[in-house]
Amino acid sequence: MQTSLTGYIIDLMEELKSFIRNSKFTTAFTGAGVSTLSGIRDFRGKNGLYNDEDADKIFDLNYFMRDPSFYYKRSKNFIYNIEEKEPSAVHNMLAELESDGNLEAVITQNIDILHQKAGSKNVIEVHGTPMHHHCLKCKKHYSYEFVAAIVQQDEIPKCDDCGGIVKPDITFFGEQLPAGALKKAFELAERSELMLVLGSSLTVQPAASIPAAVIRAGGKIVIVNNMPTPLDEYAWKLFPDLKQFSEELL
Numbered sequence: 001m002q003t004s005l006t007g008y009i010i011d012l013m014e015e016l017k018s019f020i021r022n023s024k025f026t027t028a029f030t031g032a033g034v035s036t037l038s039g040i041r042d043f044r045g046k047n048g049l050y051n052d053e054d055a056d057k058i059f060d061l062n063y064f065m066r067d068p069s070f071y072y073k074r075s076k077n078f079i080y081n082i083e084e085k086e087p088s089a090v091h092n093m094l095a096e097l098e099s100d101g102n103l104e105a106v107i108t109q110n111i112d113i114l115h116q117k118a119g120s121k122n123v124i125e126v127h128g129t130p131m132h133h134h135c136l137k138c139k140k141h142y143s144y145e146f147v148a149a150i151v152q153q154d155e156i157p158k159c160d161d162c163g164g165i166v167k168p169d170i171t172f173f174g175e176q177l178p179a180g181a182l183k184k185a186f187e188l189a190e191r192s193e194l195m196l197v198l199g200s201s202l203t204v205q206p207a208a209s210i211p212a213a214v215i216r217a218g219g220k221i222v223i224v225n226n227m228p229t230p231l232d233e234y235a236w237k238l239f240p241d242l243k244q245f246s247e248e249l250l
């Protein structure tokens, strides 16, 4: 029997790895902590985006309709610079689990498309996504790449058919979360024998109720976060360090 703390963690990891290999349906749920490992600022943390002056206006729908340039200028080096960003150990670990056939889907609260960059194929973005943009007037679709090229030249995208405002499909304050993505997320949760809950404080609703749906349906959750969460007491296993967890899981 292992007695040291390291030995104890190794035993826990071995048990978890064996469970994942035998599980017929494993999913992951990721939050801001996964992205901060990639050097991306979170929203509400100590150095979070929302500490900046006026930051609450970036994703405010009413403000965006009046002045879309504010959002595009502020998110130029935050959302429209995917080329410069590198997936973290967590993103890579999840992409590898999926390609090995050991992970069904990643459900994410993040809007930085780093799971896709790491190679994850089945990504459910419950707070919307900048992968797609739409004209608010005529609904014409614009891709991330198209818009990013414009924003990187310090210009503001406009609909080339009708001149309307082009908005990312990110869920802004004042909008409902995407119903289709949310429905899919709950369906996946209810089928999960195991859900890895990574880097989320589980405080933003209704997204945080997705891991709770796993528990209700009889599945297990593993929580990896550097702060306590409201679901800790229901977790099968708890780990504090995301980076270490991801490196040791592979």
Ligand SMILES: [Zn+2]
Pocket (backbone or CB within 6 Å): 135, 136, 137, 138, 139, 140, 159, 160, 161, 162, 163, 164
């Ligand atoms: Zn238009």
